[in-house]
Amino acid sequence: MKKRKILIGICAAAGTLVLALGIFLLVWFFGDSYPQFDALARAEAEIPGLADGLCPQGLCPLPAESGYRFAMSGYLSGAPSRIYLIAESGETKYVTLKEGEEEISTHFGGITCTGNYLVVASGKRLVRVPLAEVLPAENGAAIPVTDGFKIADFRSVAYCYYADGLLYAGEFYRPGNYETDQSHHIAVGDWETNYGIVYAYEADEAQVGGVKRETPVFAISVREQVQGFAVWEGGIALSTSYGLPDSRLWFYEDPRKGEPIGELGGVPLYALGESNLVATVVLPCMSEEIFEEEGRLFVLFESKANKYKLFVRQQLSRIYSLPVQTSGADE
Numbered sequence: 001m002k003k004r005k006i007l008i009g010i011c012a013a014a015g016t017l018v019l020a021l022g023i024f025l026l027v028w029f030f031g032d033s034y035p036q037f038d039a040l041a042r043a044e045a046e047i048p049g050l051a052d053g054l055c056p057q058g059l060c061p062l063p064a065e066s067g068y069r070f071a072m073s074g075y076l077s078g079a080p081s082r083i084y085l086i087a088e089s090g091e092t093k094y095v096t097l098k099e100g101e102e103e104i105s106t107h108f109g110g111i112t113c114t115g116n117y118l119v120v121a122s123g124k125r126l127v128r129v130p131l132a133e134v135l136p137a138e139n140g141a142a143i144p145v146t147d148g149f150k151i152a153d154f155r156s157v158a159y160c161y162y163a164d165g166l167l168y169a170g171e172f173y174r175p176g177n178y179e180t181d182q183s184h185h186i187a188v189g190d191w192e193t194n195y196g197i198v199y200a201y202e203a204d205e206a207q208v209g210g211v212k213r214e215t216p217v218f219a220i221s222v223r224e225q226v227q228g229f230a231v232w233e234g235g236i237a238l239s240t241s242y243g244l245p246d247s248r249l250w251f252y253e254d255p256r257k258g259e260p261i262g263e264l265g266g267v268p269l270y271a272l273g274e275s276n277l278v279a280t281v282v283l284p285c286m287s288e289e290i291f292e293e294e295g296r297l298f299v300l301f302e303s304k305a306n307k308y309k310l311f312v313r314q315q316l317s318r319i320y321s322l323p324v325q326t327s328g329a330d331e
Contacts, residue, residue: 034246037281037282037284040281040322040323042321042322043319043320044321045070045090045318047072047300047304047316048072048084048094050304050305050306052076053076053306054305055076055307056074056288056300056302056305057075057107057108057300057302058072058111058112058159058289058300059071059288059290059291059319060118060291061113061298062085062113063113068085068086068135069087070085070319071083071086071111071118072084073110073111074302075105075106075108078105080103081096081097081104081108083096083108083120093137093139094139094140095134095142096140096141097120097127097129097142098142103142104127106123107122108120109158109159109160110157110159110160110170110289113162114128114167114203115205116130116131116132116205117146117210118131119160119162119210120160121157121158122148123156124150124155125148125150126151126157126160126169127145127146127148128145128148128209129145129146130146147209149211153183154171154180155178158171158226158227159227159228159229159289162203163232165202166201166202166217167200167201167211168200168231169198169199170196170197170199170222170226170229171184171196171198171226172196172225172226173225174224174242175224180196183264184196184221186264186271188221188271188273189274189275192274194221194223194224194273195224196221196223197219197221198222198229199218200217201213202217215265215267217267218256218268219264219268219270220269220271221264221269222238223238223240225241226238227240227241227289228300230290231254232292232324233254234253235251235252235253235324235326236253236272237249237252237292238252239288239290241285244285244311244313245285246285247282247285247301248282248287249281249287249297250277251277251281251324252276255276256270278325278326279325279327280325281322284301284303284316286302286303286316287301288300288301295323295324296322297322297323297324298319298320300319301316301320303316304316
């Protein structure tokens with residue numbers, strides 16, 4: 001009788017656990033809600049490469065005369081990383097990059113276009129290739145890298161952005177597995193510390209690496225888990241995400257309107273924090289790089305990559321855009 005009672009107790013406990021797990025999974029997969037995103041977002045182009053196992057990372061607009069709308073970067077497991085070109089019609093093609101005879105397989109992060117060149121975050125460096133060589137290339141072609149440069153105090157370059165003659169490069173921080181230099185851990189308020197840096201370089205396509213000098217013009221202190229950065233007249237946005245939790249877009253007033261908070265490596269240091277936060281928008285998980293164009297912010301997601309799609313609540317297979325937010329911070 002005693003053994004029977006124990007067995008009944010174990011079965012009851014197991015049943016309760018299974019029921020609780022079932023309820024959790026139902027809430028997790030079907031209870032998500034993104035009212036801001038649903039109200040504001042507009043679906044744009046389909047994300048290419050997902051069927052091949054690509055993990056999308058970077059996104060930028062291309063000049064209208066190129067015949068393509070977007071360039072997108074990403075990486076694959078056990079294969080060279082890729083750059084995709086996406087036309088308004090939905091037609092796509094990809095190229096890989098090579099140094100010498102070897103195609104690059106390091107993690108491709110962000111991508112940006114400086115006019116005549118595509119610049120890609122590749123491991124610890126920014127590398128570039130002429131757009132004029134990428135545009136006529138056949139699908140799957142390997143394009144030689146022109147040059148690049150390493151950012152000395154970055155452990156890796158996560159994203160990049162070009163605007164108004166400046167080339168920006170930023171890093172991703174998450175404690176334990178994506179650390180940053182201790183000098184980049186900066187208090188920006190009484191209860192607020194940032195852990196990443198975005199450097200701004202004076203762009204010059206005629207110089208090695210596409211920058212006039214490898215010393216930045218200024219630095220911007222940013223929060224943790226930044227996947228993308230965009231800047232426009234008067235404003236800056238960050239895309240933050242890691243794993244399955246919700247993503248966020250953070251909209252700030254451009255801190256360069258005021259005085260720098262100090263220096264980093266001998267250059268002016270500005271900060272993004274609560275004091276200049278304008279608005280936030282909650283998104284489905286795994287937002288990646290962003291860019292601003294004509295008052296809209298374009299967002300790339302990697303949630304439908306084969307690597308993650310079985311675990312996420314919303315598998316997003318398209319690029320989305322939403323209006324730049326100028327008021328109404330909403331956590």
